[in-house]
Amino acid sequence: MPYVRVSLMRPRPGEEERVRDLIDRLVGFFSSQPGYLTGYRLEPVEPDGYMGRIGVWDTAEQADKAAQEDFDLALRSQMNMSVAEHLEYSFHGTAPNA
DSSP states (O other), rough: OOOOEEEEEETTTTOOOHHHHHHHHHHHHTTSSTEEEEEEOOSSSSTTTOEEEEESSSSSHHHHHHHHHHHHHHHHHHHHHHEEEEEEEEEEEOOOOO
C-alpha cells in the first residue's frame, strides 16, 4: 500500500516563483531517493488557491527518511520564509475496488 504525502501552501505576495522553484527542487531531490514512486508540483486552479506538491512513496519510513536529509531540511527552511501558510497531509493509497 503506497504512502502519499501532500503539502499545500500559500506563498507570501511576490514569492510565488521562489516557492515554485523550491518545490521543483524538492520533487527533483525526492525522485532520487529510495522508495519514491512519483510526485508533482501542484498549481492552483482558483486565483487564491493553494500551491503544493504530492509525493507517492513505497513506505512512510522511506518518505520520513528523505524528509530528514540535510538537503530537504535546508529547502524546507527556505520555503518557510516564503510561505504564509503551510499544511501537510499523509495518506495510505488504496486502489479502488474493481
